[in-house]
Amino acid sequence: MRPSVLDPLFAPLSTLPGIGPRTGDFYARLLGRESVEDCRVVDLLFHLPHSVIDRRHQPGIALSPQGGIVTIRGHVDRHQPPPRGKSQVPYRVFIHDDTGELSLVYFRGKAQWLEKSLPIGEEVIVSGKIDWFNGRASMVHPDYVTTVDKEEEMPLVEPVYPLTGGLAPKALRKAIIAATERAPELSEWLDPELIRRQSFPSFHESVMQLHFPRDAADADLQTPARRRLAYDEFLAGQISLTLVRRKLRKAAGIPVHATGNLSARIRQALPFSLTGSQEDAVAAIVKDMAGNDRMLRLLQGDVGSGKTAVALMAMAAVVEDGGQAVLMAPTEILARQHFETITRMTAAAGIGVEILTGRNKGREREEITARIASGEAQMIIGTHALFQDNVSYHKLRLAIVDEQHRFGVHQRLSLTAKGAAPHMLVMTATPIPRTLVLAAFGDMDVSRLTEKPAGRQPVTTAIVPLERLGDVVARLKAAIAEGRKAYWICPLVEESDVSDLMPAEKRFELLQREFGKAIGLVHGRMSATEKDAAMLAFKNGDTRLLVATTVIEVGVDVPDASIMVIEHAERFGLAQLHQLRGRVGRGTEASTCILVYKSPISENGQARLKIMRDTEDGFVIAEEDLRLRGEGELLGTRQSGTPGFQLASLEAHGDLLEIARKDAALMTERDENLESERGKALRTLLYLHRRDEAIRFLRAG
Structure with a gap:
């Protein structure tokens, strides 16, 4: 309570x-x-x-600095409304003090309100930013206007x-x-x-x-008060992670005794051999699962580094010991793609592979869940449908979650509740800086895949202004005529009143005039069937250019697609640009990514696009993204179970995170159920930061 x-x-x-x-x-x-x-x-x-805003600076009109926020006490001389019918001309009010004259500028100003607020002949106090032009001072839309008799009410120091x-x-x-x-x-x-x-x-x-x-x-951000609240937020997060980990570890894992038989048959059938870091990750996973403690491991691999092959080897080890393994993906598209890849890779080993998503209904669904319950299905791939109440497993020994940042801690728990404490492997293609790993996944050991599989080509990245879009289309036409495939990414689905960005549907219509039937469209508002049909047409080569929103960001695999155009690239985060670029360069052909930006572009925006041009290393990109944007956006939205901190900034307060981690570990070790005086206060902290799920893991709460 x-x-x-x-x-x-x-x-x-x-x-x-x-x-x-x-x-x-x-x-x-x-x-x-x-x-x-x-x-x-x-x-x-x-x-x-x-x-x-500090309104205590009252230098007088003539001595006010350009761009400075000042407070002026002056007399109202005259009002100058715009000429009739010219609403784009601003309404001006002129005031003076002993040092000079100031024009107050109001765009679409309401005459009645201004005459009441700034009566001619009255002494008034105005506060705002000063602009100088041709020796004349003006203040556009003052922040604060009041008469002298109400001066006491004006806040001199005001938070923004x-x-x-x-x-x-x-x-x-x-x-x-x-x-x-x-x-x-x-x-x-x-x-x-x-x-x-x-x-x-x-x-x-x-x-x-x-x-x-x-x-x-x-x-x-470095005041003791702000650092205090940042530390509180870190501590609440670290304590709840510690409690979740303890809960997950509490149920002893069932050791997996891998024989290597199925793995050997799968390896022989693979068209490639595993890289050094893939072998290291597989060895660490098999070793973890062989122990009495449950495995909790995070597998970080850049786009195209071969996480699926590692996951498959982990699943094979479990099947060799008579157990079942599930692989959960965040989207239907990704789940179906994993299913195709894994079915192909396991054909030689004769393993029973099933797929279960929200699309399986009625009789078909009943048959699949029956095969899962009987153990006939040895590897099960799917979406959130895998952990619904009516799905029961025969011997679930391993749960793999792909793209962890789409799932919160509570979803990890509901999946692990399905088996007798299955081992857990979490995979992400979003390279996460170490500080963020601590914040979001403090409860996990980490493996990193650092090499690209053999045969993968580097991707050349170019930065092009929107004005040169005609050249981009011409290059695309030539490439498609040669039989190549390309993606064209837009930030929106349809037109909106509040945005000047090009929506996917509009871009599709415009490009259709150039490319005719060779063009397809896929976005998040389409039904799963429509999306699949569009992806299949592209994969089979019926369409050669796919206009899409970021729905294709995660995991879509079309090895012969070698060109990626990203429109309004300045609007995307670095991690997202990196994910999107990772959709090309997956085959043996040299690939290109064209980042199209709209001028003018901010310095920060320029810096981000240059990083994309200069490196393909996802970890370098992630560290830069953290530096340029802060962690809130790095892994997507705040609701996604990731640390989009409200009070803390990893960049400014990173030093406190390590202290909070040690403090949380020590406290939960000494006072397992938070029953001491400080422990009870810490429970209040957990509730304050909406970490209620952590409190449920305390025996006495």
């Missing part, structure tokens, strides 16, 4: 002033939740300011929060102040020595200091 002291923080967000049916969706979007019903007061409490369209800063600030009023004083969960060493304030003091800053320095 969540301690009652946290009840005020877990009240629905709609209990705060100004949050109703009309604004609820904006708050949900701002806080990264599905709907306002999922939002709690604590979410707003943890929505921290990114900077501070991340916003979303539709939310006004004033309304958000009002709701956040109301949220801070509900923040209780909580028992201390941190070690006193750590508090002393790091000069950490209490939880309550930290929250108050950040939401009510005294100067700009208070918004810095």
